[in-house]
Amino acid sequence: MIKCEKITKSYFVGGTRTSVLKDVSFEIGEGEYVAIMGPSGSGKSTLMHILGALDRPTSGQYFLDGKNVFDLSEEEMAAIRSEKIGFVFQSFNLLPRSTVLRNVILPLIYNGHVPKATRRAKAEKALNAVGLETDQWTHLSNQLSGGQMQRVAIARALINDPSIILADEPTGNLDSKTGAVVLDTFQKLNKESGHTVILITHDKHVAEHAKRIIEIKDGEIISDSPC
């Protein structure tokens, strides 16, 4: 479902061109659990933004379900993000001063295909899937612990029932114990609901939770192997 062909992303900084991604090619099939691993600055986040239709490559082709994302308009890219992609960020990015439920429902207001009446049920399903206790649903997001916040963020990523979950350093801000809970959540989502999960990390131990590891360095793939 994901097919990258010679993706290059370059930035011009101070008149010189630096390529963050260099001719990156790979494929990820439906239902895979892939970790993209690499040191800081290797271009992992840049790649994730491209995979999530938030950004366009400078050159190369990125096909998502057969559609060349490069050719899509802004609106069409937004529609893809809304319907097919669920982002989980390192820094959670929850709306402060808003309840857990409001945060989880947020993506639905930008998805015209979901009737308003079904929102609550969908939110409950997503929150149950990440294992957040019912009594916390009406808490404000800034009253939660880091692990709880990240699970709310994952529930938010799930609400549109996306085929792909993109998680950028989802455990980077968590201690190893809460990190393990979050990684368990991804594992379950992959195993039980068949979501394609792409996990970005610089941590080998985190990457080992996945079924396949793509390693990049300086914008190039240096290894791609199952584990």
Added chain:
Amino acid sequence: MIFSDLFEETIFSMSSNKSRSALTILGIVIGIASVIALISVGQGTSKGITDRIESLGTNLLVVMPGQQRQAGNIVRGGMGSSQTLTLEDAEAIKTGVTDITAVAPTVSARKQVAVKGKNTNTSIYGIDTSYFGIKNIEMELGAQITDQQIKSRAKVAVLGPTTRDDLFDVEANPVGQKIKISGQEFTVIGVTKAKGGTGMGSSDDLIYIPLATAQQYIIGNQSISNINIQVSSADLMSFVQAQVQELLLQRHRIADATQADFSIMNQADMLSAMSSVADTLTLLLAAIAGISLLVGGIGIMNMMLTTVTERTREIGLRKSLGATSNDISSQFLAESVSLTFIGGIIGIIVGWGASLLIGKLGSLTTVITLWSVLLSVGVSTLVGVVFGYYPSRRAAKLDPIDALRYQ
């Protein structure tokens, strides 16, 4: 994004920073309230002027003695100082000019009036029977002056209500009582209804007596002070004015119109001159108020730009969750329009209150018109759109990745 979501997001966003929203709304409230209040003052002034002139009678031409100035209709010399108009002139106008409904010659003078020790100085008007009709004067008490009383030079008087209050008790019935005008004893036969207004042109502070009586006993000659002519329709004012002019020039044997020994005041001309002054005043006041509205609008823009900057990360997040640029810009636009709309509504209420207060406390009349209210709502909403547009575009154009990285 559906409307109800947009609405909820807007309410949420405004209430998440209540004091800032309130201050921004205050800016608009002040702007709109001053527009409403100042326009109401302008309109009130304009209506006051129109009412005053119309209370003098409708479709009125007034012929006054005295020389005419080269450049306008201003009479040289005080009222009644020249004695160039006569009753025969009035008669000639009545018979010789078409499209008039009534002609009322009057004699006027200021005299000392006394009643049982009370003294006052007031205008004495010698009138004939058509005068009250032309001036729309109605009786509060007693009877009008009759033809018989004019012919017989009867010493009878009709009082204006203010004069009655001055000479007798307030609201008293003086009919049948005697008063002394210039030492002559007159019998009060009636009191006119109050018409409002004070000072020059007020019909409340004077005494009416029969025309012939006034000529004989009060001023002592046969001249008259002016001739009021009521024209049958407003369109014919200038036409009738020209006829009167020609007739009187002929009668007074004056060849050159600039040398005329009388002048004709056209009520319609006066009305339009005065209302154009009042309209300019309204416009000026509205412009001043408009400036404060503009300042309020800049306040909106300032607040929205701050909000956009503060919420940059949130904008990036919303985009990553599937929001389009249009979703983002409509959210910010909805917020600024809501702020100005709320400000507009409160501003109308405050402005309304202020204008009522000005009307109550000051000597100014205020009039709130529907158009000034609609204009304010429209303008305030427009301010929201105009000053919210740039911040909302700025929010919409943010690159989601840059926005997410923003610290």
